[in-house]
Every structure is written in structure tokens, then in C-alpha cells.
Amino acid sequence: MRIGVLGAGQLGRMLALAGYPLAKTFVFYDMSGSPSAGLGEVIIDREGQYLDDFLSRVDRVTYEFEHLPVDVAEKIATHKPVHPCPRALQVCQNREAEKTLFGELGIPTPEWKIAESAASLKAAAEELGCPVVAKSNTEGYDGKGQAVLKSPEEAEAAWASIGHPRLIVEKFVDFHREVSIIAVRAEDGELAFYPMAENTHHEGILRYSIAPAPKLEKHVQEDAERYIKALLNELDYVGVLTLELFETTDGLVANEMAPRVHNSGHWTIEGAMTSQFENHIRAVSGHPLGNVAPRGLSCMINIIGEHGDIERILELPYAHVHLYNKGERPGRKLGHVNILADSYEELVWRVKNCAQFLPGSPEFKSSLTPKG
Amino acid sequence: MRIGVLGAGQLGRMLALAGYPLAKTFVFYDMSGSPSAGLGEVIIDREGQYLDDFLSRVDRVTYEFEHLPVDVAEKIATHKPVHPCPRALQVCQNREAEKTLFGELGIPTPEWKIAESAASLKAAAEELGCPVVAKSNTEGYDGKGQAVLKSPEEAEAAWASIGHPRLIVEKFVDFHREVSIIAVRAEDGELAFYPMAENTHHEGILRYSIAPAPKLEKHVQEDAERYIKALLNELDYVGVLTLELFETTDGLVANEMAPRVHNSGHWTIEGAMTSQFENHIRAVSGHPLGNVAPRGLSCMINIIGEHGDIERILELPYAHVHLYNKGERPGRKLGHVNILADSYEELVWRVKNCAQFLPGSPEFKSSLTPKG
Numbered sequence: 195m196r197i198g199v200l201g202a203g204q205l206g207r208m209l210a211l212a213g214y215p216l217a218k219t220f221v222f223y224d225m226s227g228s229p230s231a232g233l234g235e236v237i238i239d240r241e242g243q244y245l246d247d248f249l250s251r252v253d254r255v256t257y258e259f260e261h262l263p264v265d266v267a268e269k270i271a272t273h274k275p276v277h278p279c280p281r282a283l284q285v286c287q288n289r290e291a292e293k294t295l296f297g298e299l300g301i302p303t304p305e306w307k308i309a310e311s312a313a314s315l316k317a318a319a320e321e322l323g324c325p326v327v328a329k330s331n332t333e334g335y336d337g338k339g340q341a342v343l344k345s346p347e348e349a350e351a352a353w354a355s356i357g358h359p360r361l362i363v364e365k366f367v368d369f370h371r372e373v374s375i376i377a378v379r380a381e382d383g384e385l386a387f388y389p390m391a392e393n394t395h396h397e398g399i400l401r402y403s404i405a406p407a408p409k410l411e412k413h414v415q416e417d418a419e420r421y422i423k424a425l426l427n428e429l430d431y432v433g434v435l436t437l438e439l440f441e442t443t444d445g446l447v448a449n450e451m452a453p454r455v456h457n458s459g460h461w462t463i464e465g466a467m468t469s470q471f472e473n474h475i476r477a478v479s480g481h482p483l484g485n486v487a488p489r490g491l492s493c494m495i496n497i498i499g500e501h502g503d504i505e506r507i508l509e510l511p512y513a514h515v516h517l518y519n520k521g522e523r524p525g526r527k528l529g530h531v532n533i534l535a536d537s538y539e540e541l542v543w544r545v546k547n548c549a550q551f552l553p554g555s556p557e558f559k560s561s562l563t564p565k566g
Numbered sequence: 567m568r569i570g571v572l573g574a575g576q577l578g579r580m581l582a583l584a585g586y587p588l589a590k591t592f593v594f595y596d597m598s599g600s601p602s603a604g605l606g607e608v609i610i611d612r613e614g615q616y617l618d619d620f621l622s623r624v625d626r627v628t629y630e631f632e633h634l635p636v637d638v639a640e641k642i643a644t645h646k647p648v649h650p651c652p653r654a655l656q657v658c659q660n661r662e663a664e665k666t667l668f669g670e671l672g673i674p675t676p677e678w679k680i681a682e683s684a685a686s687l688k689a690a691a692e693e694l695g696c697p698v699v700a701k702s703n704t705e706g707y708d709g710k711g712q713a714v715l716k717s718p719e720e721a722e723a724a725w726a727s728i729g730h731p732r733l734i735v736e737k738f739v740d741f742h743r744e745v746s747i748i749a750v751r752a753e754d755g756e757l758a759f760y761p762m763a764e765n766t767h768h769e770g771i772l773r774y775s776i777a778p779a780p781k782l783e784k785h786v787q788e789d790a791e792r793y794i795k796a797l798l799n800e801l802d803y804v805g806v807l808t809l810e811l812f813e814t815t816d817g818l819v820a821n822e823m824a825p826r827v828h829n830s831g832h833w834t835i836e837g838a839m840t841s842q843f844e845n846h847i848r849a850v851s852g853h854p855l856g857n858v859a860p861r862g863l864s865c866m867i868n869i870i871g872e873h874g875d876i877e878r879i880l881e882l883p884y885a886h887v888h889l890y891n892k893g894e895r896p897g898r899k900l901g902h903v904n905i906l907a908d909s910y911e912e913l914v915w916r917v918k919n920c921a922q923f924l925p926g927s928p929e930f931k932s933s934l935t936p937k938g
Contacts, residue, residue, distance in 0.1 A: 207586070210605075211583055211586060211587070214579070214583060214604065214605055214891075215583070215886075215887065215888040215889060216887060216889060217889035217890075217891040217901075219604065219891070232586065232591065233582075233586055233605050233606065234605065467883065467884075467906075476880065481877065481880050482877065482880050482881045484880070484883075485883035485884070487883070489861065505853065505854065508848065508853050508854050508856070509854045511839065511856075511857035511859070512839075512857070514587075515587065515588060516587040517587060517588060517589035518589075519586075519589040519591070529589075534839075
């Protein structure tokens with residue numbers, strides 16, 4: 195079976211690496227002109243003129259990023275099966291639609307309001323109670339198009355800095371930690387849920403994911419599974435879906451979802467019986483799902499901006515190196531290292547030992563490290 | 567770093583799958599015209615006219631089969647580093663040279679003699695004592711160019727059937743089981759040894775490898791490590807080397823070596839911390855070696871001739887499917903399944919359960935199953 199992947203970055207690369215052993219072949223379709231997948235055939239199409247050619251060479255289509263124009267995905271879906279469905283894209287591209295769907299499905303979210311002017315942003319901040327986070331309703335990602343308002347008086351400046359005609363304003367969530375759940379749904383509706391990961395961000399970029407998340411109560415995993423299951427079934431979704439959440443004293447609060455394999459699931463390559471990449475390919479291809487049970491404890495460390503001393507990391511007997519073969523640039527995701535261990539104590543020690551060879555890495559902090 | 571691979575079959579394919587995450591790229595050079603690697607660039611060169619082009623596009627060269635002409639390997643080595651060294655090829659292509667080297671290094675072999683006529687074959691059979699195995703000294707592989715003589719009177723017919731001017735005649739070894747050891751040596755001489763595998767053949771083709779080999783006494787693993795270490799150091803070898811052995815009441819007896827990743831090491835993909843493929847790429851690229859410790863117990867089942875019911879196998883929570891994307895043909899290696907377990911009892915049950923979906927598979931027999 196020939197899989198067409200819209201996008202040609204590291205997620206596409208890792209989908210292909212997982213898919214070749216299942217006898218899949220891959221064609222990447224890239225509209226940006228800077229493919230980095232590095233394996234498989236890549237069609238670069240800045241003008242949109244080779245889409246038919248791409249479609250003639252694949253049996254099923256998936257994507258590795260959610261900022262794909264929905265009308266393109268819908269057009270493709272009239273020719274070849276597209277998984278996940280274009281509706282998932284549509285929801286993810288519109289924060290209001292996403293939060294509304296969460297609400298309809300009983301998935302807790304921060305309190306939120308829509309603002310369409312500086313004045314209504316100020317009113318929203320007053321009603322919700324500061325601090326609030328204002329985000330462009332569409333087109334924002336990776337912390338772009340956002341502003342934190344510590345008081346309603348900052349509304350004018352925030353409105354100007356974001357420069358978007360429609361904002362979603364969210365009450366700030368007082369959370370213990372950020373977590374995520376990754377789940378996969380097959381064509382026949384079969385479901386599988388990976389154990390949740392605890393995620394640490396730094397300057398808006400994911401740095402560490404520990405899985406299974408330490409000190410996680412059973413009912414919290416069950417709540418997350420119930421929420422993502424509702425989304426998967428509502429969307430008649432096929433493939434891997436990620437839901438990012440905050441853990442608070444009052445339980446889980448959903449942040450956002452991503453209709454794809456996710457950085458917080460890279461630990462599954464060595465840390466689970468079946469990786470998120472293989473399970474996505476299985477689902478998209480119509481196969482049964484693979485076992486999502488963990489294999490020991492894992493921590494994924496992102497390699498950001500510069501590669502550091504990879505040779506020293508290759509010497510560590512508990513580290514698995516995954517490079518994306520990209521050039522160094524501040525803030526760029528260049529690869530990740532998966533650390534394996536049998537206890538969380540051992541895991542923390544190993545992560546710290548590895549991180550010293552990655553100069554860009556912030557100090558490792560997690561629910562496992564003493565508060566400083 | 568760009569790795570050139572001589573040959574483009576499933577071993578090259580799995581080398582590439584392991585090498586991409588280390589930021590390697592791959593160019594395959596195939597002289598047969600039937601590449602099956604399926605990823606990376608393939609140069610098909612039946613006439614031998616594109617070798618310079620191939621060499622200009624790679625930094626280091628390795629190979630996936632040992633029947634490569636030594637003079638080609640030597641020519642390549644004057645342009646680019648070739649690992650393993652051409653001398654390893656030379657030794658593997660000549661059974662007399664291989665057995666002589668084994669003898670010099672203190673590695674036990676079956677008693678053997680050279681025969682250059684039907685008469686000397688008969689004399690060798692008489693001196694060694696039948697049964698003996700006669701093999702063409704060069705050019706034979708996978709059980710081709712061989713004959714078993716149950717009595718010296720069969721010498722004339724055997725000589726005619728093999729049709730080779732120089733034979734090696736080996737006394738038959740009375741063995742409990744076939745085993746193999748896979749080791750890897752880095753550029754700086756660092757060594758690592760995988761736990762030995764127990765191998766079951768059927769009609770001359772490997773069918774099952776269990777690793778770590780069950781009921782293996784510690785001194786047997788140590789003997790095998792001593793033997794393969796002697797070979798690696800003598801050849802100043804860089805990369806993965808495989809030594810196939812018989813286990814007898816008098817200890818290990820070497821059968822043959824292969825200067826490459828080996829079918830009896832495919833279990834390492836999920837069954838070891840670092841696969842044989844990644845370790846070969848690490849060695850060839852000048853990196854430190856990866857951890858060879860096992861992750862639980864493994865059994866590799868080859869998929870031979872026909873694919874069987876892969877969908878059913880994909881449902882098994884303990885099975886990992888590795889397909890080579892090749893067409894079905896009797897006796898052809900189409901893929902393998904790695905089965906994982908925490909106990910040998912569980913492993914046997916799981917292997918039998920999986921093998922029922924592979925119609926070509928012989929009944930599972932190993933040192934773990936009762937003798938029938």
C-alpha cells in the first residue's frame with residue numbers, strides 16, 4: 195500500500211520509518227519547499243500544480259501537520275481516503291470550534307469568551323478575572339499570536355500586538371503540571387490509549403516528556419481516556435489523536451488537541467510495544483491496532499537548536515538517539531533522545547546525565563524533582 | 567554521513583531503517599538488477615559502469631552479502647573506507663581459508679580435508695569416517711553445491727553432482743543444536759557481544775531463532791565470545807560479524823562465519839537495547855557501540871515463501887511484523903515476526919500461536935519443546 199503524507203518533516207519521516215516494515219511505501223507532498231523527511235519520494239509543490247500527480251501515486255492520504263487548508267483536504271478526500279478526516283482539521287484550526295466541541299462532549303476547558311475588539315477583550319478580561327490568555331482564534335500555533343493579560347487595562351496593547359480580528363480569551367488555569375494523552379482509533383472503531391505523559395515546556399517548546407506520567411492516579415488516566423474517546427468517536431476519527439491537558443486540583447482541564455502523531459508521544463518508539471507512528475500507519479491502512487502497553491519507564495528529551503555532544507549520548511547504554519538530519523537553528527527541533535529506565539529514580543538520574551550533553555536543554559524539572 | 571551499501575536486499579533495507587535516526591543517508595549499489603530494499607536511492611549497475619558515480623556520492627561503504635567479488639571491494643577500498651574489510655570477504659568466500667583461520671585462532675571446527683578429484687573425495691571420506699559433508703570450496707551458499715556421503719562409495723556420484731574442482735570434506739558433527747553469536751567491533755577496537763541465539767533450520771533455511779538461547783551455560787557463551795573476538799581482532803574488523811556454531815557434548819564447533827548482519831540477529835530489533843543493524847551502522851560510521859543487552863526473551867520467526875495471514879499476526883499483542891515488501895516465491899525470505907515474552911514457557915506458546923498463521927512454517931521445535 196502506498197501512503198501519501200501531506201508535509202515532509204520529522205513526523206512524516208518517523209511515520210515512514212514505522213511504515214516500511216509493514217510493507218508500506220511513502221510519497222510526501224510538501225507545499226513549503228523545505229522537506230526534511232529525508233526518505234521516500236518528495237513532491238514539492240509551491241504552486242499547487244502537482245496534487246493530481248501525487249494523488250495518482252498513493253492509495254491513502256494522511257498528514258503530519260494541522261495547518262493544512264481544509265478545502266485542500268476535502269478536495270483530496272473526494273479522490274482518496276484521507277485519515278484523519280478533514281473535519282478534525284477544521285476543528286483544530288479554530289479554537290472556538292474546538293472549545294465548543296469539548297464543551298458539547300463534556301470535556302472540561304478553561305472558562306473562555308470571544309473578543310472582536312479591544313473593548314470586548316477588556317470586557318472579557320474583567321468578566322473572566324485576570325490573568326487571562328488571549329489567542330488569535332485561528333492561525334496561531336506554538337505560542338504565536340498570544341498574549342497574557344495581567345489586568346484588563348492591558349487589553350488595548352494586547353489587542354494591537356496580536357493583530358487578529360477574532361480572539362479567544364481564556365481564564366488562566368492554575369495547574370500542577372501539563373500532561374497529554376495519545377490515543378488511536380482504527381477504521382472499524384477499535385480504540386487504544388497510551389499511558390499519559392507528563393510534559394515540560396520551556397520558552398513555549400516541549401522539552402521533556404515522561405511516560406507513563408509519574409504519580410498519576412488511575413481515575414485521572416480514566417478521565418483522559420473518556421475525553422479522548424468522546425472526541426475520536428464524535429469525529430469518526432481514524433489514526434492517532436493527541437489531547438493536551440492541564441492537571442489541576444479539580445481534575446483535568448483540556449488545553450488543545452492535535453490530529454496527528456505528537457512530540458509528547460515520541461517516547462513510544464522504544465518505550466511502548468507499538469509506537470504511535472506504527473499505530474497511526476496501522477489505522478490509516480485499515481489494519482488492527484498494535485499493543486500500546488509501555489516497556490519500562492521512558493523520558494523523551496528534545497534536541498532543540500543545536501545538537502550538542504551526540505557522540506557522548508551514543509555512549510549511554512540507556513539512551514536512544516533519533517536525529518531528523520536538519521541544520522541547527524535556534525528553537526528548531528533537531529531530534530530527540532529516548533531514555534529508558536526501570537524506576538523513576540533511575541530515570542531522573544539518567545535524564546540529567548544525558549541532558550548535560552545537550553547545551554540548549556533547560557534544567558530538568560518534573561513532578562519527580564524537588565520544588566526549587 | 568552518506569553510507570553506500572553494496573547490495574539492495576532486506577538486510578540493506580533494515581540497515582537503512584536503523585541508520586536514518588542517526589542522521590545517515592543511504593545509497594544502494596546493486597549488481598543483480600532486482601533491488602528490494604525499497605527505500606533510499608538505488609543504483610543498478612549490471613555492467614559495472616556506475617561504480618565511480620556511486621563512490622562519489624557516499625562517504626563510507628559497507629555490504630549486505632558476502633559474495634561480492636573481492637577485487638571490487640579492494641578497488642572500492644582505495645577510494646572510500648570499506649567496512650568490514652575486504653579480507654573478511656576473502657576468508658568467507660573460501661571455506662579452506664575460513665577453516666584454516668579458525669584453526670590458527672584455536673576455534674574448533676569439524677575435521678576436514680580437501681578433495682580435488684572423485685578419488686581423493688573417496689579417500690577423504692574413508693579417512694574422516696562417514697557420514698561426511700562435501701562442499702564446493704568456493705561459490706557455495708545456502709546449502710547449494712553440497713552433498714552428504716553416507717559411505718565412501720558415494721564419492722563418485724557426489725563429485726559429479728557438485729561439479730566443482732575443489733571440495734572441502736567435513737566430518738559430520740553430532741550436535742544438540744545450532745547456535746550463533748553476533749558481535750560488533752568499532753573503529754577504535756571496542757567490542758560488544760549479543761547473547762547467543764538458538765537456530766532452527768528447515769530445508770536449509772533458517773526458520774526460528776530464540777535469544778537469549780535457552781539453557782545455555784555461561785561458559786558456552788564465554789567460549790563463543792572468545793572465538794569471535796579472536797576473529798574480529800585478527801581481521802581488524804569493523805562492523806557486525808556472525809559466527810554460526812554447533813553445540814555438542816564436547817563444546818562448540820564452528821560451522822561458518824558471515825561478515826555482516828545476519829538473519830539469526832533479526833530478533834535484536836525489539837529484543838535488544840540496540841539492534842544489530844544500528845550497531846553495524848554505528849561501527850561503520852565511527853560511532854561508539856550501542857548496548858547489546860537483551861530486552862526480555864525473543865523468538866524470530868521467518869516468513870518464507872508466502873505471507874500467510876498477516877492481519878491475524880498484527881492482532882497479536884506480543885508480535886512485531888517486519889515485511890520486506892517482496893513478492894511470494896517458494897523458499898524466499900519475505901519477512902519475519904519477532905515474538906517477545908517474559909518466560910520461555912510463554913515464548914513457546916506465543917511462537918506456536920503465531921506460526922499457525924504462517925502456512926509455510928514447519929512445526930516449532932527447539933531445545934524448549936519435548937523431543938518427539
